[in-house]
Amino acid sequence: MSTYIDVARETATTSKAARPAGLGEIMPALIFVGIFFIVPVVALLLRSVLEPVVGFGNYAELLGSATYLKIFANTFIVSGLVTAISLLIGFPVAWTLAIMPTRLASVIFAVLLLSMWTNLLARTYAWMVLLQRTGLINKMLIGMGLIDRPLPLVNNLTGVTIGMTYIMLPFIILPLYGVIKKIDPAILQAAALCGANRWQCLTRVLLPLAARGMVAGALMVFVMSLGYYVTPSLLGGTANMMLAELIAQFVQSLVNWGMGGAAALVLLVVTLSLYAVQLRLFGVQNTGGR
Amino acid sequence: MLLNFDRLGWWKYALVAVTVLTAAFLLLPILFIAALSFGSSQWLIFPPPGWTLQWYSQLFADPQWLGSAWTSFRIASIVTVLSVLLGLVTSFGLVRGTFLFRDALKALFLTPMILPVVVLAVALYAFFLRMGLGGTMIGFVISHLVLALPFSILSISNALEGFDKSIEDAAVLCGASPLEAKIRVTLPAISHGLFSAAVFSFLTSWDEVVVAIFMASPTLQTLPVKVWSTLRQDLTPVIAAASSLLILLTITLMALVAIARKVLKS
Numbered sequence: 332m333s334t335y336i337d338v339a340r341e342t343a344t345t346s347k348a349a350r351p352a353g354l355g356e357i358m359p360a361l362i363f364v365g366i367f368f369i370v371p372v373v374a375l376l377l378r379s380v381l382e383p384v385v386g387f388g389n390y391a392e393l394l395g396s397a398t399y400l401k402i403f404a405n406t407f408i409v410s411g412l413v414t415a416i417s418l419l420i421g422f423p424v425a426w427t428l429a430i431m432p433t434r435l436a437s438v439i440f441a442v443l444l445l446s447m448w449t450n451l452l453a454r455t456y457a458w459m460v461l462l463q464r465t466g467l468i469n470k471m472l473i474g475m476g477l478i479d480r481p482l483p484l485v486n487n488l489t490g491v492t493i494g495m496t497y498i499m500l501p502f503i504i505l506p507l508y509g510v511i512k513k514i515d516p517a518i519l520q521a522a523a524l525c526g527a528n529r530w531q532c533l534t535r536v537l538l539p540l541a542a543r544g545m546v547a548g549a550l551m552v553f554v555m556s557l558g559y560y561v562t563p564s565l566l567g568g569t570a571n572m573m574l575a576e577l578i579a580q581f582v583q584s585l586v587n588w589g590m591g592g593a594a595a596l597v598l599l600v601v602t603l604s605l606y607a608v609q610l611r612l613f614g615v616q617n618t619g620g621r
Numbered sequence: 622m623l624l625n626f627d628r629l630g631w632w633k634y635a636l637v638a639v640t641v642l643t644a645a646f647l648l649l650p651i652l653f654i655a656a657l658s659f660g661s662s663q664w665l666i667f668p669p670p671g672w673t674l675q676w677y678s679q680l681f682a683d684p685q686w687l688g689s690a691w692t693s694f695r696i697a698s699i700v701t702v703l704s705v706l707l708g709l710v711t712s713f714g715l716v717r718g719t720f721l722f723r724d725a726l727k728a729l730f731l732t733p734m735i736l737p738v739v740v741l742a743v744a745l746y747a748f749f750l751r752m753g754l755g756g757t758m759i760g761f762v763i764s765h766l767v768l769a770l771p772f773s774i775l776s777i778s779n780a781l782e783g784f785d786k787s788i789e790d791a792a793v794l795c796g797a798s799p800l801e802a803k804i805r806v807t808l809p810a811i812s813h814g815l816f817s818a819a820v821f822s823f824l825t826s827w828d829e830v831v832v833a834i835f836m837a838s839p840t841l842q843t844l845p846v847k848v849w850s851t852l853r854q855d856l857t858p859v860i861a862a863a864s865s866l867l868i869l870l871t872i873t874l875m876a877l878v879a880i881a882r883k884v885l886k887s
């Protein structure tokens with residue numbers, strides 16, 4: 332009995348003494364993240380207004396030059412294209428997965444997860460080989476008699492779009508699946524009973540009910556696409572550079588930290604503000620971007 | 622009707638066709654790499670004229686490829702241990718803590734997941750240049766840990782939130798010290814979270830490309846960096862062999878997670 336009281340007393344006193352509780356436990360991680368995440372990122376952004384001279388000269392140059400504006404435009408065009416195509420393919424797939432017999436669906440899920448977790452470089456390499464002039468895709472198209480001469484599928488917009496869409500598809504299918512799975516089939520039955528035909532059921536009931544999920548998934552894919560580096564630089568050409576490559580180029584080959592920092596800030600501001608929109612509209616969701 | 626598979630009519634076939642084609646599209650590059658790595662054509666002709674193991678023997682005969690694989694493995698292992706330990710302690714603080722701005726701090730810990738990786742890579746590159754950590758093992762470990770820690774905190778926090786703290790309190794009341802209760806009662810109960818934290822941390826480090834490109838030096842590089850720099854010269858089938866090994870490890874770890882989930886849940 333006495334031990335019971337002792338323990339109870341001890342628990343009471345320690346929780347009072349250690350208020351606010353839990354701060355000690357998060358301290359090591361907080362210090363780590365502070366030194367190796369916040370400080371470096373803030374320092375990089377500061378360099379954009381400090382180097383080579385103090386002021387906003389780097390931003391003026393970045394936003395005033397046709398070359399850089401073209402890169403911004405291209406980044407948005409590629410991301411927009413990838414988002415649109417992913418949504419177009421992803422919606423029917425997510426819909427089918429939500430209503431398919433579970434055994435078949437779980438096979439498709441395994442494929443989705445496998446592709447998501449397969450090394451990004453490995454997958455990009457595969458597309459470089461598949462899409463080249465003498466690659467399998469061109470050979471198949473010629474073999475089927477659809478084209479006479481090999482199409483330029485890589486080192487251009489087509490290549491980046493195919494490669495990026497391939498990477499983004501799982502990221503849009505999985506959240507959409509969750510949204511469609513939650514829709515009550517009775518609502519659609521009711522619509523059918525009220526005389527709606529299949530097409531009306533789709534456009535007036537199912538699509539509006541899934542709209543929130545579609546916007547959330549599209550935003551996520553768009554934001555992730557904006558910052559991608561590896562795939563665009565391997566599958567895209569020099570003519571359609573994207574923002575992440577520009578940042579890397581400023582830093583690696585031009586050793587221009589001021590401009591690199593400025594471009595990084597632009598990417599960061601666009602990314603975080605779109606992410607804030609998503610948070611405001613839909614609450615927290617898991618993302619992952621490379 | 623649209624959500625009932627059997628009553629979709631001919632739409633059913635159209636939808637299944639799109640889904641199967643998409644799955645094939647997702648699977649194609651992965652199978653293609655595996656096939657290429659055994660193909661005998663130097664010029665990556667497919668289907669290849671014959672089958673061979675020469676790309677694998679080239680891979681294993683080259684000290685650079687082997688060295689970078691070993692570097693990757695060592696870095697990923699250290700990152701995994703640190704990430705799980707740090708993630709565990711932090712999750713206890715985040716889940717049970719009562720301090721101000723708890724949710725904001727949790728969001729801060731998860732930010733590296735949503736930040737464009739190239740920004741982090743460039744920022745760390747600049748920072749490590751000044752600290753003299755560029756191209757070092759410590760530099761690699763730190764930078765990969767920044768990326769792996771959010772996954773760890775997320776999986777362990779989720780597991781810990783699903784655990785009823787009164788069970789731990791009961792152990793204390795039965796005479797265990799608070800630490801003993803945590804180790805012998807709470808840890809086994811959240812082991813599935815620890816396990817997925819470990820696997821995600823390992824894979825995050827093992828597959829990391831962008832930060833590693835900036836972190837690497839001529840003498841110290843990870844396997845993805847070696848793949849990257851070889852890719853810039855040519856598309857040799859040796860890369861297919863290296864990629865196949867990267868994928869094989871991923872599949873093995875994913876299968877382990879699936880098995881562990883089943884075992885730990887039952």
